Amino acid sequence: AMDVLKFKVNGKEHTVGSNVSSDVMLVDYLRNYLNLRGTKYMCREGGCGACIVTASKTAGGPFVSVNSCLVSVGSCHGWEIKTIEGLGNRKDGYHPLQKSLAENNGTQCGYCSSGWIMAMHGFMESKKEATMMEVQNAFGSNLCRCTGYRPILEAFKKFAK
Ligand code: FES
Missing domain, CATH: 1.10.150.120 ([2Fe-2S]-binding domain)
Structure with a gap:
């Protein structure tokens, strides 16, 4: 059995469902499964930056830029991911x-x-x-x-x- 795949998005823990392939790209997971459409895409090959989110790959570590079109959800286990919606929004105030x-x-x-x-x-x-x-x-x-x-x-x- 596949190990449970978990990561945080904007402070909230997500468990990737067994219906989702671990090959799904982070950009598509954010947009299509979590409905976070603020993250965009264009080239899907790391060249345009439209898909950039930030992630802390170790607990409490610094957030670094990640091209979400280049990483599969399978590589995000244990990460803490921040999207534009988590950085600032209309309700909580803008960054x-x-x-x-x-x-x-x-x-x-x-x-x-x-x-x-x-x-x-x-x-x-x-x-x-x-x-x-x-x-x-x-x-x-x-x-x-x-x-x-x-x-x-x-x-x-x-x-x-
Ligand atoms: Fe262009 Fe990711 S979609 S860098």
Whole structure:
């Protein structure tokens, strides 16, 4: 028998049902089984960043960016996963990164926005005192086709020193 597959999503423990193959990609599990549609996808090969979530792979460990199109639920056992809905939302209030992206017009069609925010969240977790240059260099992980990158960079500027 297959071992029980468990992980946390936005603070809540999930047991992956035996009806779900462990090969299902995390992005599809989040969207289709947990109905968390804030996580998007496009390329499904790690190139666009639309699917980025953050995860802590050891209890109490730092959250790091994860391309959810590249990991199967089978690899997520024991992880603590955070999606855009868990970072901030209308009911509980928005995270400063979400507010800043909106205020700086860094979102147009909005499709890439959660990926950018979660990538930046992961980056800030790994590097509390990032310089602007380091933030800029971390920009390689995500694509935007509407606004250009200037407003997005502008939105994240205040989180660097
Ligand atoms: Fe493009 Fe995952 S869908 S990086």
